[in-house]
Amino acid sequence: MVSNTEEIQLNRLENQVDNGGGGAWDYLCLVRKLKVRRSEKVLKHGLSILNDPKKRSSLGPDEWTLYEQVAIAAMDCQCLDVAKDCIKVLQKRFPESKRVGRLEALLLEAKGFWEEAEKVYSSLLEDNPLDQVIHKRRVAMAKAQGNISGAIEWLNKYLEIFMADHDAWRELAETYVSLQMYKQAAFCYEELILSQPTVPLYHLAYADVLYTLGGLENLQTAKKYYASTIDLTGGKNTRALLGICLCSSAIAQLSKGRNKEDKENPELQSLAATALEKEYKQRAPTKLGLLISTLKSLKV
Amino acid sequence: MAADLRYEISQNAYIKLVLHALNHKTAAVNGVLLGRPSPLNHSILEITDSVPLFHSNLALLPPLEIALIMIEEHYVAEGKGIVGYFHANERFDDAELGIVAKNIGDHICRYSPEAAILLLDNKKLEALPKVKDQSPVMQLYTRDGSKNWKLVGGGNRLMVKEPAANVVLLDYISSEKWHDVVDFDDHLDDIKKDWLNPELFK
DSSP states (O other): OOOHHHHHHHHHHHHHHHTTOOOHHHHHHHHHHHTOOOHHHHHHHHHHHHTSHHHHHTTTTHHHHHHHHHHHHHHHTTOHHHHHHHHHHHHHHSTTOHHHHHHHHHHHHHTTOHHHHHHHHHHHHHHOTTOHHHHHHHHHHHHHTTOHHHHHHHHHHHHHHOTTOHHHHHHHHHHHHHTTOHHHHHHHHHHHHHHOTTOHHHHHHHHHHHHHHOSHHHHHHHHHHHHHHHHHTTTOOHHHHHHHHHHHHHHHHHTTTSOGGGOOOHHHHHHHHHHHHHHHHHHOGGGHHHHHHHHHHHOO | OGGGOEEEEOHHHHHHHHHHHHHTTTSOEEEEEEEEEOSSOTTEEEEEEEEEOOSSOTTOHHHHHHHHHHHHHHHHTTTOEEEEEEEEOSSTTOOSOOHHHHHHHHHHHTTOTTOEEEEEOHHHHHHTTTSOOOSOSEEEEEEOTTSOEEEOOSSOSEEESSTTHHHHHHHHHHTTGGGGOOOHHHHHHOTTSOTTOTTTTO
């Protein structure tokens, strides 16, 4: 997960490199550190370093890390010849290496040779059964072949061993959502909120899932989690503010005809509406009219 | 009757959707189609514009509900309504209309009973530079009498209004114009970004 500031910094560097302002190596390091997927840029700028003998030798031992990074980026862009060349260089320098073995299996994946890739991964796992990257490749391979339920199975197995891997929990949650298995997705977000209670993204996602599930209880809980998202983000999260309004509207609809004890406190909704209007007035004035009529249609 | 209806999509609406898909190559994306029955010929439904919606968690309701309210509100002032749904699958070789797309399509049929679903045809898009084809790189789905979504074959019930649209599309692709497309997800993350994409084709 990348924070807003980190993304801005990354984009600034990317722009700089794209426009010939140098800093390619810093950019590539930042991409690696943040674990973002910018394969076309990595391929382009990585190759510009690798193909220049002077630049390459100035990297010292980092040269090999760059070969690995470019190989993976090349595979993501389906430039399999480039990937093969990079892997060859690494094989020469590190014969018998397990890390290079993983790259070879990845190349098989890129070519669509799933069974061969699986064979290589299995044999690599024999020597190192707790290699997280390989376990995750199994999930990725299942997904790539359209076997989503298989991917879910592998992911669940992975999480039994590596239960602190938050990215995996998120991946599982999003996969469940894509299959409209919202209860299971909710469970994943509950795990995430339990282990990292101050990350607003999880509160927001949980609220979205609960709202989608529907029903009075889920809507009321969703409203609480939109509220906690607003709390954790200093009131700046448009999605959460809109979520409050949606929940209030849906709850009021479901509560029609019920007794007054269930009547919602209207303060939260009007506070959210005011905050939204202020935001739109300041930053998106052309859309203010639309926002106001949207809020009007949500007030039951 | 929906069975005889032809769908004519404007070049800008068409290109915007394809560029949106290309901007998020590793994800499923979707969008909404705006338009109206043709004033000259009631057996043609004109798709005059499109709004790219999301590139993550397409199956969550809150962002979708907000988007549909705002989009409908905007276009009703122009005499246009929501007339269809666009979907692009996550994987290249997935040519099926998935359950999420069908469900959203059903929801959109409440706005317009003759709504269509357009599914991006990845293989056709890939082949476009080599095959000089004027037909859109999308598959058309409509609902039959039992409200099931069926692929409409034959290739003449969906067309792009401007015959040179694919040439223009290829041009935009080579200049990587997809970077400029703003979707509703982008707007919700930063409301300064405008999902109407007013400057896109200027």
